[in-house]
Amino acid sequence: MEYDDDQSFKPDPVFTNSRPKWVDDNNCTNCHKCRTQFTLLLRRHHCRRCGLVFCQKCSSNSVKIPQLNYNFVPVRVCDDCHRNLRF
Template structure:
């Protein structure tokens, strides 16, 4: 499944599969998926390791261990919504 900027109703799936998500291509994403801020030289893109979508730093400043995806030892960047789901 591919996600693009125009899919405003997306919510990360609370149920894990044991495979890493397909990352949205940088060229397909010009704005943060959550706050819609434009990406620039100073406002960089960051992929959430859980859902694969692209966010700005402000909307993906959390890190979490995700054992289901083999991120067992080092916390990795996740978006705010995935962080909330991982820490439920």
């Protein structure tokens, strides 16, 4: 099942102070952004901000997110969340 088919999960477009529910790995066969299919060599990566699943290319940024209690170590975020989190 693709993410788009799963109407039960929608990331909150407004930034909140709670960590998002991660999309289940078993439900994701393709990158949410570029639609590249995941394989044994092309791994899935969850964005710590929105909880969606991306390939390395579409989630290559890391930032600290104090609002989600990621204070000390930068964590992986997708390109869209990275643009939204920049100050």
